[in-house]
Amino acid sequence: MTTIENEAVRELKSKVSGQVLLPSEPGYDEARTVWNAMIDRRPAVIVRCVSAQDVIHAVRTAREQKLVLAVRGGGHNIAGNAVCDGGLMIDLTPMKAVRVDAERRIGRVEPGATLAEMDRETQAFGLATPLGINSTTGVAGLTLGGGFGWLSRRFGLSIDNLISADVVTATGELVKANDKDNSDLFWAIRGGGGNFGVVTSFEFGLHQVGPEVLSGLIVHPLNAARDVLRFYRDFIASTPEEFVCWFVLRQAPPLPFLPVEWHGKEILALAVCYSGKIEDGERVAKPLRSFGRPIADVIAPRRIPDPRTEIAFAQLGGAVSRVPQEATAYTHRDAQFVLNVHGRWEDPAKDAKCIAWARELFQAAAPFATGGAYVNFMTQEEQDRVRAAYGSNYDRLVTIKKKYDPENLFRVNQNIRPSAEIKRNGDLDK
Numbered sequence: 001m002t003t004i005e006n007e008a009v010r011e012l013k014s015k016v017s018g019q020v021l022l023p024s025e026p027g028y029d030e031a032r033t034v035w036n037a038m039i040d041r042r043p044a045v046i047v048r049c050v051s052a053q054d055v056i057h058a059v060r061t062a063r064e065q066k067l068v069l070a071v072r073g074g075g076h077n078i079a080g081n082a083v084c085d086g087g088l089m090i091d092l093t094p095m096k097a098v099r100v101d102a103e104r105r106i107g108r109v110e111p112g113a114t115l116a117e118m119d120r121e122t123q124a125f126g127l128a129t130p131l132g133i134n135s136t137t138g139v140a141g142l143t144l145g146g147g148f149g150w151l152s153r154r155f156g157l158s159i160d161n162l163i164s165a166d167v168v169t170a171t172g173e174l175v176k177a178n179d180k181d182n183s184d185l186f187w188a189i190r191g192g193g194g195n196f197g198v199v200t201s202f203e204f205g206l207h208q209v210g211p212e213v214l215s216g217l218i219v220h221p222l223n224a225a226r227d228v229l230r231f232y233r234d235f236i237a238s239t240p241e242e243f244v245c246w247f248v249l250r251q252a253p254p255l256p257f258l259p260v261e262w263h264g265k266e267i268l269a270l271a272v273c274y275s276g277k278i279e280d281g282e283r284v285a286k287p288l289r290s291f292g293r294p295i296a297d298v299i300a301p302r303r304i305p306d307p308r309t310e311i312a313f314a315q316l317g318g319a320v321s322r323v324p325q326e327a328t329a330y331t332h333r334d335a336q337f338v339l340n341v342h343g344r345w346e347d348p349a350k351d352a353k354c355i356a357w358a359r360e361l362f363q364a365a366a367p368f369a370t371g372g373a374y375v376n377f378m379t380q381e382e383q384d385r386v387r388a389a390y391g392s393n394y395d396r397l398v399t400i401k402k403k404y405d406p407e408n409l410f411r412v413n414q415n416i417r418p419s420a421e422i423k424r425n426g427d428l429d430k
């Protein structure tokens, strides 16, 4: 564990406009708490940045003091890499501004904004960019890993809509990354996670969507899953890219639209979203809604739902697959689905049981999968899968890492190492 000297803390406090929090100070515990409640790490100091200048001071301090450095966007990643033990944590949650240029269809977003916060502002103009399905997720981490959701078949991944980013590099410089400036860095941050610097601003292209979309769930008993999924597989082969249907297998939650006798029983839920005209969506979804004998069908015009999932299959393809594999660091362009074995529980006594369940299911499904991995769904123990996550793009990422972060300052993440030899105090895999 690394600690920080008093003098360095005093200097940080004098330079930074946001809060600089030590373990004894109010707000410290709140700032280090992330979505995954199993993560309980205690940074030596937390810098709650309010500007790019604050981020520059924090990065320089971490480097000069040889501190382990963690970066928190929305704090939603299951691996918990937003927080470190000892060392310095950059907390970007105070930076939430979203500015929309409706005429040019561009949204500029700070790195502490959640998906809901970005959607709220862009939807005020009837605009949106593809993001994930869970509104409390951070735009920053989701985008840096790739980012897919209800709009991805139509408009691609979040990174496919990223026009430009401001990045604080390991030397503490603020640079622009886009097709013209630092284009190698721009390539790398589109899928390469937080390995290359701290993004202080994202600029996205926006599309006309909504504000109403046709969406909701069709719920079947799990024992009908074989027939329903066969029908589903054939059905989605010819649906337009505005139509997306993910599916989840889980126990029925006690939701008001499900008959009480089904609560707690195993179900298959089809989660549908149609982002074009409502009447077209009604027509496209009709055959799926008419198949079999669903327990419930709650598809209606609304904003996008937020289903709690256990075993989730996200539908990709469409615009995601039309981008060449080598165009961005994210590599799995040909995958039609992503399987997310999504353990979610509240009682810590169930930790071992639920983790074992997720691992067993993962192993059972692996023979039927491509072998690829999505960095944003990986846990803290999967460093050995980072290469698989980047496939043939991995070597180029290492070259860019050597250029922008040769000392591996940004290593509390799904780490792309600049070289196999570098091991420093605080390396997670020691």
Ligand SMILES: Cc1cc2nc3c(=O)[nH]c(=O)nc-3n(C[C@H](O)[C@H](O)[C@H](O)COP(=O)(O)OP(=O)(O)OC[C@H]3O[C@@H](n4cnc5c(N)ncnc54)[C@H](O)[C@@H]3O)c2cc1C
Pocket: 034, 035, 071, 072, 073, 074, 075, 076, 077, 078, 080, 081, 082, 083, 092, 111, 131, 132, 133, 134, 136, 137, 138, 139, 140, 141, 142, 143, 144, 145, 146, 147, 148, 149, 193, 194, 195, 197, 198, 199, 200, 376, 377, 412, 413, 414
């Ligand atoms: C319930 C749930 C649903 C999800 N649904 C989807 C989905 O539909 N689609 C999808 O694509 N993903 C989904 N994800 C995965 C999600 O994309 C990742 O968890 C993502 O990392 C979250 O980003 P964050 O900013 O909230 O996380 P954080 O934990 O804050 O950040 C994750 C990592 O990203 C890096 N990072 C964050 N911000 C910055 C920054 N500004 N600069 C540099 N590095 C930074 C850091 O290394 C950090 O450790 C889901 C996750 C969960 C738990």
